[in-house]
Amino acid sequence: DSEPATSSGRTFAPPSARRLARELGVDIAAVDGSGPGGRISEADVRAHAEGGGGDDAGDSGSDEAPAPTPTDVGSGGRKSAVKKRGE
């Protein structure tokens, strides 16, 4: 029910986001990408897993171990300049 990012329906997301999606049991094709052209970031995957896309979080087809609790994604107090680049 989510718009395919491109005419071909292919999902554009970096390897780290794709792996995270598997880890969280999220179907990456169902995630709304916030990047240019609908590119999906790790943050998009987390947002989806944390509630945005409850309707499809369960149908990921993953038969991996149950999704582990996401590790703390907050900055944990430590300042990192990279964060300034935006998610």
Place this chain on the structure above:
Amino acid sequence: MVVGDVTTGTEVLVIGAGPGGYVAAIRAAQEGLDTTLVEKDAYGGVCLNRGCIPSKALITGSGLAHEAGNAESMGIHADPAVDMGKMVEWKDGVVDRLTGGVEKLCKANGVNLIEGEASFVDEHTARVAHGGEGQGSESIEFEHAIVATGSRPIQIPGFEFAADHVWSSAEALDADTVPDRLGIVGGGYIGMELATTYAKLGADVTVVEMLDDILDPYEDDVKRIVRKRAEELGVEFHFGEGASEWSEGADGGYLLHTETEEGEESTYGVDKILVAVGRQPVTDGLDLGNAGIETDDRGFVETDDRTRTAVDHIHAVGDVAGDPMLAHAASTEGIVAAEVIAGEPAAMDQQAIPAAVFTDPEIGTVGLTEEAAEAEGFEPAVGEMPFNASGRAMTTGHTEGFVRIVADDETGFVLGAQIVGPEASELIAEVALAIEMGATLEDVAATVHTHPTLAEAVMEAAENARGQAIHTLNR
């Protein structure tokens, strides 16, 4: 010493120590799994011993000799003499250092190494037969297995491999003299890499190919550049002809007989015949059936995107698991197999697996061609940069070829690239990253590229696709 029939246990049994198997074993050990790697022949598999590495070594050596001998226009006068035995010795040294390294890395990561030939007894047991002096066998009980037994060259009827006249690529990489005349059956990438190598070493090379061009999977303009250059090097091509048989020639050499589909026959006088018509999976003696695994009609083991066979706890990686039969695909699959076994969320989910051909010039490709992009439903935007407009290419003296980049017109996402030209094998890496990252043409064009480099041509091709190239006229 005879090794008795002891039974040991391991969490992960890896069969075959090629780039699929040894990488899988190291990663499995890194994941904390008790891992055993069985190899019957030589660490590093085909790739390190008689594939990627030896071929690239001889390509370097023959390339250097040829280039130095043809650089008068640069003011360099040299008449290099090649001692083929010595060159092969140097190549062997490279192989030894690398295969020794593989063994050391396995040990350093805690992988148990066993020399011998493995076969399945049942779903959780393998038997390893030790050859040579220490004959005997042992049983190994495993929780998970990774089959990485690789491939071997296909023989065609009437052309049994024999070092004195009918070579496989393995013999071609181990010759101590350069034949005056070399006949090559097959114009695929292995045949073409060796055709280039031997032509540069001074052999008269004749390539016989059933299809009507070399390098079947590539686009016409890519093939043309490589074929033209090979012809300049003196390689003679005969397309639409299949090798039918060989016979002894009157001059001490051999005659290679060919036949077209229409039955037209030809004969070529040669001193060696290299058959390079493809590779087939190695599963004989493995008794896969005992583990409940079947092979497909071409003999390959089928796997899913987690590299699992039909039997969930047994994985297969590399050439034995089918296309793409490339070392880096094997290694990637090996890593995925090890991580999946360790419970990690790994999968073969790459957007694209690059490939290179080390001809002169090189070919590097990744992702979709324009045609493939259309077939997948994209409206492709395509940009090109010819190397003869590249400052760096000119300063290297190698200006043949081009970079072509293919993107989705709507979003700008990079979908693929076809590069033919100097260092194409290296240049493709940036595009592979672009594809995996979901980079757009604009991202590639806006990334500052060092001047003068060949990599600038990737940027220029991206600019060209956007109608903004500086060093080519935009189309």
Place this chain on the structure above:
Amino acid sequence: MVVGDVTTGTEVLVIGAGPGGYVAAIRAAQEGLDTTLVEKDAYGGVCLNRGCIPSKALITGSGLAHEAGNAESMGIHADPAVDMGKMVEWKDGVVDRLTGGVEKLCKANGVNLIEGEASFVDEHTARVAHGGEGQGSESIEFEHAIVATGSRPIQIPGFEFAADHVWSSAEALDADTVPDRLGIVGGGYIGMELATTYAKLGADVTVVEMLDDILDPYEDDVKRIVRKRAEELGVEFHFGEGASEWSEGADGGYLLHTETEEGEESTYGVDKILVAVGRQPVTDGLDLGNAGIETDDRGFVETDDRTRTAVDHIHAVGDVAGDPMLAHAASTEGIVAAEVIAGEPAAMDQQAIPAAVFTDPEIGTVGLTEEAAEAEGFEPAVGEMPFNASGRAMTTGHTEGFVRIVADDETGFVLGAQIVGPEASELIAEVALAIEMGATLEDVAATVHTHPTLAEAVMEAAENARGQAIHTLNR
């Protein structure tokens, strides 16, 4: 013919046709702006005529001759003779083709070309003086201007450039014979590239450097590899010594006199002296003051991130606008200048501008070093892959050096890389894209890299930083 004092008008006036200026002019014309480019000397500027391109051409030529003459271990026996005049002729041919191309590309994009020396009359008027036969001058009224007048080599007192004995890099790139003994003042990148070139061509090279090592901005382990290799090639280094004067030697050559800070003197017998101690901006005769623009105390024109000078509608790009004094920085600034003038949202907002040194081995760097990352408040994760563990490096016969990648430990974002080794200048491109894309170590490690390539070392370094390298022991 005397060109009268006509006045023409243009939307964009670009002064200087180096990589800053000609790229700016082409992009401005592509943006639909009426653009005029004035060049007083040669299209392509320093870079194409006596910088990047000629130096890289001679590096190729000398490298090929040297490599072929030292490949006995590969089984290649050659004793190459270099005809320096011919090599320089070949280099000139490359330069001519490229500079001719620049002229053609300008015209094809609709840029008006004027040959002559430009100076500012006021904020909106420039005068172009034509030299040679067609003497005279013309006035040009402009809406926007882009100053791209570049730089020239710094002369040190007592060492006026003169082709017969005191060379600048320009003369070193135009010599028709190889001096027996070459003294080089300055161990920066230009000095070191030429030291390598001439050492390979057979000169006895002596490098005198005030600082205590070569290549000041680079890390110690990077410098060490290049210095050691130069020493192997016979280059002699004298650190902590400044050139004080030269005199004629008894043997028909010259004596290069140096002095340490403590006043200790030394003398080296040489046949030519190359002074390569840095470059200074070219603004003399430009009358920048007439346009209301001042230069800083080193003579550079200050600009903001849109390449604008203090006078908003006048931009400055390239070497004249200060560091980094590199061709690709100049071109990037040129594009930004043109786009800003056209009203586009362009800016010099790159995360990183790569740089390369074409010594043996090459150096390629981009972004932050470990130290710089710490200074910026990151907790860096660092990974390395030495080329002596790279299969591809071994097959090329060049295994010195390493890839080091620096990332933010917390997020994994790639921050920089330092590469020293074969094709470092090309390999850095992938890391530059990684940095611009905000790629993580995992992204780089998970991108499949073709085997066997040098680019695999980038992937391995990323894996090493994550404690997951296959081909090195993880730290």
